[in-house]
Every structure is written in C-alpha cells, then in structure tokens.
Amino acid sequence: MTGFKCLAVPGPTNMPFEVRQAMDVALEDHRAPDFPDFTIPLLNDVKKIFRTETGHAIIFPGSGTGGWESAIANTLNAGDKVLTSSFGQFSWLWVDMCSRFGLDVHNVEVEWGRGVPLGAYREALEKDTNHEIKAVLVCHNETATGVTSSVKAVRELLDDLKHPALLFVDGVSSVGSLEFRMDDWGVDVAVSGSQKGFMLPTGLAIVGVSQKAMEQKKQATLPVCFFDFGDMIKMNAQGYFPYTPPVTLLRGLRASVDMLLDEGLDNVAHRHNRLAEGVRRAVTAWGLNNCAQEAQWHSDTVTAIKMNEGQDANAVIQTAYHDYKVSLGAGLSVLNGKVFRIGHLGWLNETMVLQALGGVELAMRKVGVAFEAGSGVGAAIDFYTETAASNKMAAE
Numbered sequence: 340m341t342g343f344k345c346l347a348v349p350g351p352t353n354m355p356f357e358v359r360q361a362m363d364v365a366l367e368d369h370r371a372p373d374f375p376d377f378t379i380p381l382l383n384d385v386k387k388i389f390r391t392e393t394g395h396a397i398i399f400p401g402s403g404t405g406g407w408e409s410a411i412a413n414t415l416n417a418g419d420k421v422l423t424s425s426f427g428q429f430s431w432l433w434v435d436m437c438s439r440f441g442l443d444v445h446n447v448e449v450e451w452g453r454g455v456p457l458g459a460y461r462e463a464l465e466k467d468t469n470h471e472i473k474a475v476l477v478c479h480n481e482t483a484t485g486v487t488s489s490v491k492a493v494r495e496l497l498d499d500l501k502h503p504a505l506l507f508v509d510g511v512s513s514v515g516s517l518e519f520r521m522d523d524w525g526v527d528v529a530v531s532g533s534q535k536g537f538m539l540p541t542g543l544a545i546v547g548v549s550q551k552a553m554e555q556k557k558q559a560t561l562p563v564c565f566f567d568f569g570d571m572i573k574m575n576a577q578g579y580f581p582y583t584p585p586v587t588l589l590r591g592l593r594a595s596v597d598m599l600l601d602e603g604l605d606n607v608a609h610r611h612n613r614l615a616e617g618v619r620r621a622v623t624a625w626g627l628n629n630c631a632q633e634a635q636w637h638s639d640t641v642t643a644i645k646m647n648e649g650q651d652a653n654a655v656i657q658t659a660y661h662d663y664k665v666s667l668g669a670g671l672s673v674l675n676g677k678v679f680r681i682g683h684l685g686w687l688n689e690t691m692v693l694q695a696l697g698g699v700e701l702a703m704r705k706v707g708v709a710f711e712a713g714s715g716v717g718a719a720i721d722f723y724t725e726t727a728a729s730n731k732m733a734a735e
C-alpha cells in the first residue's frame with residue numbers, strides 16, 4: 340500500500356524531521372574534551388521542560404519504566420509505606436513495581452476512567468500522624484484510559500496536612516505536552532521517557548529530581564546502581580556520564596528541546612488542548628463515549644474511546660491498521676476489545692489529527708459500526724475552524 344502510515348498511538352509519537360536530522364550524525368566520543376559544551380546546556384534546558392530551577396534533570400538510557408524504578412530505588416527502604424492509586428494499566432504497573440521492591444503499598448483502587456482519588460488520599464494522609472508514608476505516587480496522565488489528574492491538588496493536600504512524604508509523578512505521557520510544573524507543584528521525582536512529548540525514539544528515561552529527594556536518598560538503602568541519581572549528578576556536573584551515554588539520542592533530544600522551547604511550553608499545552616478537543620468532538624459526533632468519565636479528567640494527549648455494547652474495538656483497530664495504515668492504540672488489560680485509543684501528542688497538527696479521525700471512520704464503516712460518515716471529521720473541522728484564531732495567537 341502506498342503512502343504514509345498514520346501513527347496515532349499515544350507513543351511512540353511522530354518524529355520531527357529536525358530531530359531525525361539531528362541524529363543523522365557520525366558516532367561521537369563521549370569522553371571528548373568538548374563534550375561538556377554539548378551536555379551541560381542540554382541538561383539545563385531539559386530542566387526548563389520540567390519547569391524546575393531547583394531540581395536536577397537526569398537522563399538514563401532506558402524508558403519510562405526505568406524512570407519509575409529510579410524514583411523508588413534511590414529514595415526508599417524496603418518496607419517503607421507508599422500511598423498509591425491504580426486507575427489504568429500504567430498507574431497499576433507502577434504500583435506493582437512498588438510491591439516487587441518490597442515496599443508496604445497502600446493502594447487505592449479506582450474505577451478505570453477516573454483519576455487520582457483525592458478524598459482517599461486525604462483520609463490516608465490524615466490518619467498517618469506518625470508520617471510512616473514516605474512517598475505518594477501520582478500518575479499525571481494515565482495513557483490507558485486518557486485520564487489526566489491534578490498533581491497540584493495532591494501537592495496542596497500534602498501541604499495542607501503538613502505531610503512530608505515525597506511526591507512521585509509519572510509524567511511519561513504529559514511532560515513536554517501538558518502543563519507540567521515541577522517546582523510549583525513540589526514534585527520530588529518526575530518521570531518521563533523520550534518517545535512521547537519529547538518526540539524521539541524510545542531509549543531515554545528522562546527524570547526530574549528535587550533537592551528534597553536527594554536529601555532523602557542519604558537514608559535510602561534499596562540497592563541501586565545503574566539508576567543511581569548520585570553517580571549521575573556527580574558526573575553530569577562535569578558534563579560527563581557514569582557510563583556510555585546514548586549520544587545519538589541526546590543529539591535528537593537537543594533538537595526536540597529546542598523545538599519545544601521555541602514554540603513555548605504554554606503554546607505547546609494550548610496546541611495539545613485544541614487538537615484534543617477536536618478528537619473529543621468527533622467521539623461525541625460518532626455516538627461513542629470518552630473513557631475518562633468527567634471533563635476534569637479529559638486528557639489532552641490521548642483519548643480512549645469506549646465502543647458501545649456489542650461493538651468490537653479490536654476489529655476497528657485491526658481494520659484501521661491493515662486496510663488503511665492507521666495505527667490506533669489498543670485497549671489494555673480489562674479494556675481490551677472495549678476501547679481504542681487515539682494518541683494526539685507530540686509533533687502534530689490539525690490535518691494529522693483529521694487523518695487519524697478519517698482512518699477511524701473508514702475502519703468503523705468497514706466493520707459495520709453505525710454512525711454518519713464524516714460526522715466526527717466534520718465536528719473536528721468545525722471546532723478547528725472556530726478556534727483557528729486562538730491557535731494563531733498562541734503561535735505568535
């Protein structure tokens with residue numbers, strides 16, 4: 340089949356040509372005398388993406404999962420109590436990792452489609468007068484259900500109760516796309532990866548670490564080696580790494596960070612919000628439902644679309660892929676067959692979103708889902724037309 344594949348999964352995302360070109364370079368000496376001229380400004384600029392001035396930006400070879408592990412292994416002791424919540428595949432996997440590390444996990448199970456349970460968190464923290472809870476985990480954007488939770492609200496809760504627990508945030512599908520304010524929200528470890536908002540291939544765990552987390556690290560006894568924050572910070576200060584860094588990906592990261600900062604992080608967030616709203620209008624026009632149960636949780640980076648009773652989401656995904664070259668995200672775990680996901684993050688514009696929506700319509704028509712052809716695409720076009728001025732303003 341001729342033509343481009345349409346990559347509409349929530350990561351990996353589309354890679355900008357600038358990023359690809361930046362990585363089309365000969366391999367380099369990572370111990371060269373001038374290597375720090377490249378790495379020190381890069382690490383400083385990655386801090387800007389996390390919006391931290393006081394924290395560190397740390398880049399490990401790895402993926403988001405490695406970032407999760409780094410948060411736990413650097414700051415906690417076996418048996419430490421952690422407050423967590425699971426409301427989708429990724430929030431659940433991080434909780435599972437906490438158990439595998441021998442932590443005492445106090446997990447609040449939440450219906451998939453809802454966000455971080457602020458009430459239950461308050462209750463657990465209020466009861467914890469001896470401050471046994473050492474860390475509170477938040478999945479900022481649950482990619483499996485398209486749910487964004489308020490990190491700020493969790494910070495306010497901790498502050499209100501004067502609770503000293505560390506705040507760990509999974510920002511894998513939010514950092515570099517949605518509003519993310521590490522310092523303002525008092526995030527102690529913010530975890531991201533290269534293949535979503537950073538618009539790169541998979542291969543980097545990109546982590547923001549606060550001074551408070553580094554203080555806590557002094558008392559931490561879980562084994563940590565490859566993901567040691569201390570080793571990394573020490574070597575990074577001179578512009579080097581404790582082991583061979585993935586320099587080619589770092590070259591790509593330089594280009595992607597430049598693109599994000601040139602666009603401006605507020606504009607990036609605005610663009611994602613506008614593109615996402617077009618998708619949401621399409622979902623409503625098709626007569627389908629957003630898996631995120633309330634507007635407060637609607638994610639601007641991914642929409643999980645719930646099919647109606649008797650409709651098979653996997654048939655839509657398979658047909659979109661095989662017949663129309665459109666990759667949609669599958670429903671994970673209990674949502675398999677029930678939802679398909681459209682990723683709308685990274686290097687993306689209106690027409691790319693419309694391509695994905697058009698592909699969904701073609702696939703739904705082919706598998707016999709009843710809807711009016713063009714209704715979703717039309718609703719998105721109407722919205723993008725109505726809001727074209729706001730987009731232009733944001734870009735200026």
Ligand SMILES: Cc1ncc(COP(=O)(O)O)c(C=O)c1O
Pocket residue numbers: 350402403404405429478480481482483509510511512532
């Ligand atoms: C919210 C979230 N957290 C963590 C992960 C795991 O990241 P990785 O697959 O890069 O290890 C993902 C992956 O999609 C994710 O979406």
